[in-house]
Amino acid sequence: MRLSTDVSTRRILRKLASDGPVSTCTESMRMVSRELFFGPIFVILFENGVINTLPRNQLINTVNIYSDNTSICKNIEHSDNSNAETNRFVATIPDGYILAGSGTVLTTEGELVVDSLSTPTMSPDYITRPLNKHFIRDGLRFTTNFITGNIRSFNTVDSSKDLLCPLIPRHQNYYHWTIETLPKIRLLKKFYQETDREPTLLLPPDPPSWMLESLSLLGGDIFTVQHAKEPVYNSEAVLVHSFIYKLSSEELQWFKRQTTHLRDNIETNQPRRIYISREGAQERRIHNDTAVLDMLRTYGFETHRLEELSVAKQIQLFTNAEIVVGPHGAGLSNLVYSEDVTVVELFGDNLKPNFSRIAEVAGFDYHHIQCHNDGPDIYIDVSRLHETLEQVVDK
Numbered sequence: 277m278r279l280s281t282d283v284s285t286r287r288i289l290r291k292l293a294s295d296g297p298v299s300t301c302t303e304s305m306r307m308v309s310r311e312l313f314f315g316p317i318f319v320i321l322f323e324n325g326v327i328n329t330l331p332r333n334q335l336i337n338t339v340n341i342y343s344d345n346t347s348i349c350k351n352i353e354h355s356d357n358s359n360a361e362t363n364r365f366v367a368t369i370p371d372g373y374i375l376a377g378s379g380t381v382l383t384t385e386g387e388l389v390v391d392s393l394s395t396p397t398m399s400p401d402y403i404t405r406p407l408n409k410h411f412i413r414d415g416l417r418f419t420t421n422f423i424t425g426n427i428r429s430f431n432t433v434d435s436s437k438d439l440l441c442p443l444i445p446r447h448q449n450y451y452h453w454t455i456e457t458l459p460k461i462r463l464l465k466k467f468y469q470e471t472d473r474e475p476t477l478l479l480p481p482d483p484p485s486w487m488l489e490s491l492s493l494l495g496g497d498i499f500t501v502q503h504a505k506e507p508v509y510n511s512e513a514v515l516v517h518s519f520i521y522k523l524s525s526e527e528l529q530w531f532k533r534q535t536t537h538l539r540d541n542i543e544t545n546q547p548r549r550i551y552i553s554r555e556g557a558q559e560r561r562i563h564n565d566t567a568v569l570d571m572l573r574t575y576g577f578e579t580h581r582l583e584e585l586s587v588a589k590q591i592q593l594f595t596n597a598e599i600v601v602g603p604h605g606a607g608l609s610n611l612v613y614s615e616d617v618t619v620v621e622l623f624g625d626n627l628k629p630n631f632s633r634i635a636e637v638a639g640f641d642y643h644h645i646q647c648h649n650d651g652p653d654i655y656i657d658v659s660r661l662h663e664t665l666e667q668v669v670d671k
Contacts, residue, residue: 372514386425552602
C-alpha cells in the first residue's frame with residue numbers, strides 16, 4: 277500500500293461522500309496507524325515471540341483435525357509448507373474464543389490460532405494486520421490483552437452453542453468474502469454430514485445484502501447463523517477452517533456445482549463481452565474512461581457496474597462471459613463462476629496476483645496491462661489495450 281496514493285484528496289472526498297466523516301476519519305486513522313506506527317510494532321512483537329501463537333504444525337498435533345482427503349491429512353502432518361496454500365481441514369478448538377472484529381481465534385491458553393488469519397507461508401505483516409484493526413476499534417487495553425494472551429480480561433459472550441465457527445472475513449469486502457470465506461462452506465458441510473455435529477456460523481453483525489445472498493446461493497443456509505454483536509465470543513468448542521488464500525481446482529468446481537440452477541437459466545441476451553466499470557468506486561477508476569469505452573464498444577463490449585446487480589445476476593453475467601475486461605478490483609472475484617473465459621486485467625502502478633492465480637488454476641487465458649496511476653485512479657494506455665484485444669478477440 278502506498279500512503280501517498282491512499283490519502284489523495286480525490287479519494288478522501290469520495291470516501292466522505294460515500295461513507296460520511298466518521299467512517300472516513302476511522303479509516304484514515306487505521307491506515308496511518310498501520311503504515312507508520314503500530315503496524316511495524318506488531319510485526320516486531322510477532323517476530324520476537326511476544327505474541328503467543330499456535331501455528332499450523334503445532335495445531336494439528338494438539339487438537340482434533342478433520343479433512344475429507346486422507347492424502348491432505350498426510351501432507352498436513354508432514355508439512356514443509358509446499359502445500360500450505362491448498363491444504364484444507366477444520367480443527368476443533370476446545371473452549372475457544374473468537375474476536376468478532378476480525379474472526380481471529382484464540383485458544384483457552386490465549387494462543388493466537390494462526391490459521392484463523394493466514395496460511396503458514398504469509399508474512400508477519402499480513403498475519404498481524406488485524407491487530408491494528410482491533411487497536412482502532414477496540415482500544416489499547418483490548419489489544420494489549422490480545423497480544424499478551426490475557427483472555428480472562430475480555431468481556432465475553434458465553435455462547436450456548438456446542439460448536440461455533442467464525443465466517444468473518446479479514447476485510448468485509450466482496451473479494452475476501454468470496455475467495456477466502458465462502459469456500460469454507462464446502463468442507464463445513466462435509467464435516468457436518470460425517471460427524472453429525474452442526475457448527476453455528478458466526479457472521480459480521482450487520483452483513484451487507486450481497487454477503488447474505490451469496491451465503492444462501494452457495495448452500496450456507498443449511499446452518500444456523502449468529503451475528504457477532506459483541507467483541508468476543510467464547511464457546512464450548514470453536515471450529516477453525518484452514519485459511520484459504522489460493523483456491524484449489526476442486527473449490528472452483530464447487531462454486532460452479534453450487535450455482536448450477538443459475539447457470540442453467542441464463543437469458544439468451546446475456547452479453548458475451550463485458551467490461552467491469554469501477555465508476556462508483558473510491559479508487560482505481562479509469563481516468564480516461566471515455567476513450568477506453570469508445571474503443572471497447574467497437575469490439576462489442578457492454579459495460580456493467582456490479583454494485584448495481586444482485587449476486588445471482590453477477591454469477592450469470594460471468595458464467596456467460598467470453599471475454600472480461602476490467603481494472604483490478606473485487607468484482608473480478610466472480611471469475612470463480614466463469615467457464616472458458618479470457619481475462620484482461622487493468623492495473624496502475626501496483627500489480628497484484630489475486631486474479632491471475634484464479635485464472636492459472638482454472639486454465640483461463642489471462643492478460644494484464646500495467647499503466648500508471650493518476651492519483652487514486654488509473655490512466656489506461658488505450659493503444660496497448662487495443663493491441664491486446666486484437667490478440668484475443670475473435671471478430
